[in-house]
Amino acid sequence: MTDADRADFLQGMKDCVPIVLGSGAFGVLFGALAVDNGMSMYQAVLMSATIYAGASQMVGIDLFGSNVAPWLIVLSIFAVNFRHVLYSATIGPRLKSFSFAKKALAFFLLVDPQFAESERRAERGKPISFSWYLGMAIPTYCCWVTEAAIGAYFGKFIGDPTAYGLDFLLPAYFLGLVIGFRRRRNWLPVVLTSGVISVIAYKTVGSPWHVSIGAIAGVVLAAIMVKPASSEPVADYEAGDA
């Protein structure tokens, strides 16, 4: 490990502090709710360690408690996580220097904040090194899995998380990430469209579909807003300007 690797790894660890703090309550809450919905502590930890995607885990435990066919639960988890296809396609060119094995590990750890922080780092013109990526991803992953175990074990002692405003941390965190992207082209129209459509979908179709529907609306708008003149030259995916 070179000095530069060590510095990158430490920088990654620093960058993940707000994420670990912001998602901490959510991770514990997941463990507590999972046990409350009839899962064992082992299953709660297994779910956090293998699926590793908070919103879809919440959807999963919600459906375990109801009379929904297993394949439909799997499909719902996949629907909520389908956005990762887009993350993967966006971040792929930035990981050009990674070997296949490193990419395989990096994509497993590609959660929402990992993606957002990677994009932010790339936007500042800094390379996504494997050391930085792991410095950020390893503590985030370890905390997430540990939190599920803590929540499953101590769930009944936490009481009401809304009393401390902990339930509000995660949405506020996502708002913070969106504000961080405000210099991207068509940012305001995309955010307004996704925001309005997701609220309408939330009221009509219901959760969790408002995520996919709202996101698709904003993404489609961005594609439509590209000027016809600029659609002549074809950009290079591998150049990393995605």
Next chain:
Amino acid sequence: METASSEITWIIIAGAILTYMARFGGHVVLSRFKSVPPRVLAALDAVPAAVMTTLFAPVALTNGWPEAIAMGLVLLVGLRFNMTAMLVTACVSIVALRHLFG
């Protein structure tokens, strides 16, 4: 009726495999093309803001006044200060506002 325990384990494993395929697949599919049209690039560029907006907008607009006002305060703080300041604002303001409106 609740889902049986052994079924839950299998659902978790199937969900994990599909989630990993989504995380790896996007890149695998796009890297097969030598070049990608600008519309696709613009769409990809909009992904993070579009997805993450849907994760806070319904909370801000459908939960009630405390959440709406607190989210507005977080937005104002976020235009000037960093993430930690935003999260502190979120926690303090939501507890105070829920107390006030509760």
